[in-house]
Every structure is written in C-alpha cells, then in structure tokens.
Amino acid sequence: MTALGELRALGTGQRRHAIDSDTRDNRAAAGFLAPWLIGLLLITIGPMIASLYLAFTDYNLLENPRFIGTDNITQMLSDERLASSLGVTFTYVLVSLPIQLAVALALAVVLDRGLRGLAFYRSALYLPSLLGSSVAIAVLWRLVFGKEGLFNAFLGIFGIEGPSWVASPDTALGTIMALNVWTFGAPMVIFLAGLRQIPRQYYEASATDGAGKWRQFRSITLPLLSPIIFFNLVLGVIGSFQSFTQAFIVSGGTGGPADSTLFFSLYLYQEAFASFRMGYASALAWLLLLIIGASTAIMFWTSKWWVFYNE
Template sequence: MSALGELHSLSTKRAKGQPKVKHRHNKAAYLFLAPWFLGLGIITIGPMVSSLVLSFTKYNLLQAPKFIGLDNYGRMLTDASLHQSLAVTFLYVFVSVPVQLVMALALAILLDRGVRGLSFYRSVFYLPSLLGSSVAIAVLWKQVFGTEGLINQFLAMFGIEGQGWISSPQTALGTLIILNVWTFGAPMVIFLAGLRQIPTMYYEAASTDGASKFRQFRIITLPLLTPIIFFNLVLQIIHAFQSFTQAFIVSGGTGGPAESTLFYTLYLYIRGFANFDMGYASAMAWVLLLIIGAFTAINFWASKYWVFYDD
C-alpha cells in the first residue's frame, strides 16, 4: 500500500507540475515569435493604419495633415490620368497573365517528359523570375527594345526597318507585357511539381482504352492540374497589379510615351513622391488593395465551377 501511495503522490505532483512546464514552453514560444510580431506591427500593420488615416487628409509631407473626409476618393472620379493608369494596368494584367501561364504550363509539360539535364533547364527557366523585377533587367530591356537595340538589329538582318519600340505609344506597353511573360519560371516550377503528383495509373488506363495524348491531357492532366492553375492565377494576378519597376525604368518614371506605360503603381508613386500629395496617394493605395481583393474574391468564388480535386 505504501508503494501505491508513493506512486499516486508522484503522479499527482507531475500532474500539478505540467501546467507550469507548459506555461514555460508558451513563454519560450512567444519569446521566439516576438521579432515577427514586432515586425508585423511596425512594418505592416502600423503603416497600413497610417495610410488609411492619411487617405482622409490633405498631406504634402511638409505640413501637418488636414482632415478633408472623402475628398481624395471623390477626386478619383474626375482624374483622367488615374483612369488611364487603370486602363493600362487592366490591359497589362488581362493579357500578360494568361499568356505567361500558358507558356509556363507548356514548358512544364515539355520538361515533365524526362528531358536530359532537367535540373539545368529548370534553373535556366527559373532565373528570369528572380531577375524580372530588378532594375538591371528593366535597363537591359530598355536597351533591347531601343532604337539601336537587339530587336532592330535582328530585323535589319532581314532588311526590315525597326522602330523605337519603347518610344512608341502603340508598342511601349507590349514590351512590358513581353517582359512579364518572360518571367514565367516561378509558375513553371509549380506546374512541374503539380504534374509530378498526378498518378501514372490514370494515363496507363487511358492508354489501354486507346486515348490519344491530347485526349489524356484534356481529360486527365488539365482537370487534375486545375488547383495548381488556380494557385498560379491568383498569385500572378496579384503580382501583375503590383508591377512598378519595369514601367518606372523604361519610361524614366513618367509613364510615357503618352501615358501608355502609366501603371497604377507608377501613378501612385508620382502623386505621392513627385507631387508630394501623400493623402491622395494613400487613398489610391487603398483603392488598389480593394481592386486586388475583389479580383481574388472573384477567383475564389469562380473556382468552385472549374477547379477539380482528385477526391
């Protein structure tokens, strides 16, 4: 009985001591998470709240903010340059994102066939995604499509007279669309991972039934890949709406020629840091947030009609 009593006493002490140990573990976890929470508050939440407050004010960085209510949002209804920036941005998103995803999927299918040196090609194709948003690549792109650039030199070999692709309002935006399409590496790698997850037994059964490669792609690959397509679509739309560096470098920070490359983010920068109209720029930032949120919500709503899962 005494042995049983001691065992009961030890188990009771351990049970009583467990909450303290658990509490100490929680403290340690909060301590390690503290830098992240600090960064979230100072770098993310704090500026967001500040910009929301400033969007209802008139503020030029030199004087104290003056509350003006919804005047900044009302100005957007009559701002012709803002309307042009929205048109340019929507055209850029609606053209570049689908073409980029189609190219990424096509190359992923090609690489999935067991090409020799797969890791090398995967790295080469992924490299533009790492450099596509950099200043160096934007400068290079400006040289490639310039009057004396590589494109015109290539056309001259066939007796075709080139033009200033970047200096023409009809083609300037197209060069930026090509640049965004060129950075297909990230979605391609994700597509390649998704293709590797499709069970081979589906293709074996389809081959036994005499299905062609195209039919296998249409009834097996494409439906089972729709979750990956949806994931890439959402990410690339958000990324395209936030594009800034390419247009800034190519146009010299003006959105020219004739506002043909005036992205919404570039116009926001011009209003805030060139014209020192920070209140209006803050309101524009929140409108952009609402636009991206709306497109994301629409994609999630529509996904139930075209995204399929293996189960």
C-alpha cells in the same frame, strides 16, 4: 501517509510539473514569436492604420496632415490619369498573365517528359524569374527594344526597319508585357512539380482506350492540375497589379509615351513622391488593395466550377 495519500500526492506533483512544463513552453514560444509580432505591428499593421488615416487627409510630407473627409475619394471619380492607369494595368494583367501561364505550362509539359539534363534546363528557364524584376534587366530591356536595339538589329536581317518600340504609345506596353511573359520560370517550376504528382496509370489507362495526347491533356492533365493553375493565377494576379519596376525604368518614370505605360502603382508613386500628395496616394493605395481583394475573391468564388481537388 497511506498508500492512497501517496498516490494523490504523486498525482498532484505530476500535474504541477506538467503545468510548469507547459508554462515554460508557452514562454519559449512567445519569445520566439515576439520578433515576428513586433515586426507585424510596426512594419505592417501600424503603417496600414496610418495610411488609412492619411487617405482622408491632405498631406504633403512637409506640413501636418489636414483632415478633408472624403475629398480624396471624390477626386478619384474625376481623375482622368487614374482612369488611364487602371486601363493600362487591367490590360497588362488580362493579356500578359494568361500568356505567361500558358508558356510556363507548355514548357513544364515538355520538361515533364524526362529530358536528359532536366536539372540544367529547369535552372536555366527559372533564371529569368530571378532577374526579371530587377532594375538591370529593365534597363537592358529598354535597350533591346530601342531604335538601335537588338530587336531591330534582328529585324534588319530581313530588311525590316523597326521603330523605337519603347517610344511608341502603340507598342511600349507590349514590350513590358513581353518582359513579364519572359519571367515564366517560377510558375513553370510549380507546374512541373504538379505534373510530377499526377499518377502515370491515368495516362496508361487512357492510352489503352485510344486517347491521344491532346485528349489526355484536356481530360487528365488540366483537371488534375487545376489547383496548381489556380495557385499560380492568384499569385500572378496579385503580383501583376503591383508591377512597378519594369514600367518605371522603361518609361523613365513618366508612364509615357502618352501614359501608355502608366501602371497604377507608378501613378501612385508619382502622386506620393513627385507631387507630394501623400494623402491622395494613400487613398490610391487602399483602392489598389480593394481591387486586388475583389479580384482574389472573384477567383475564389469561380474556382468551384473549374478547380478540381483529387481527394
């Protein structure tokens, strides 16, 4: 064999070896991805397709689904409790979420000043976020704001006799909002990480020009932190629309008093597992998906006017 033939044979062997190596890598990657793909199909995509079908049926979990077309959608238009749950949910999102983010940002700014024992304060303030969505904390919250709860005991020091805050239609939703604000730890930690990425020379240069703390906050901190604010806002909106545990425990699963804590997710639960109207509940679930999707799309669309990326 000539030298040229040997080189060609060597090149062919190397290409074959490279192809075999790529094939083995692809098989290994497919093997590692297989559990995730199976879970995606069986746990996410499969139930979503089934839910979409059930949204156009009358299904009570005991009999076979009966196709009814768009009757469930038509019923939504005249469902007064659905309208009430939407009002409660939007009020909760629009009021409690901005307050929560404001508190989280304020505490992050304070912690960013280099307090001694920062790790302890960061862990202590993050703890409510780990506990806030649990059943135990929701039960405790109901006791705190009950007629004989700790909050009224505190007011009693000043001679004020408070009502049962969770039993009044005027204040029940406010107690759940307070619980949501109390779980500011997760966005606070994210804000703190974002603040640590802002170059200090910006503040030094602005201080040299005579800018005060408030001006620095408005002109430097907020613009450079806007991507983090946007991130927390999107996650907060998605999570707030799906809030369930707090309302379920505080209201005893009824959404009361007078439907004042009837969150959308709680109403969906009642229709599915109390009234056994799984078809209508599936339609409600898709409505919730559309609401969250539309809200997220609006936030992304408006972000071009207030979110600034430091390139």
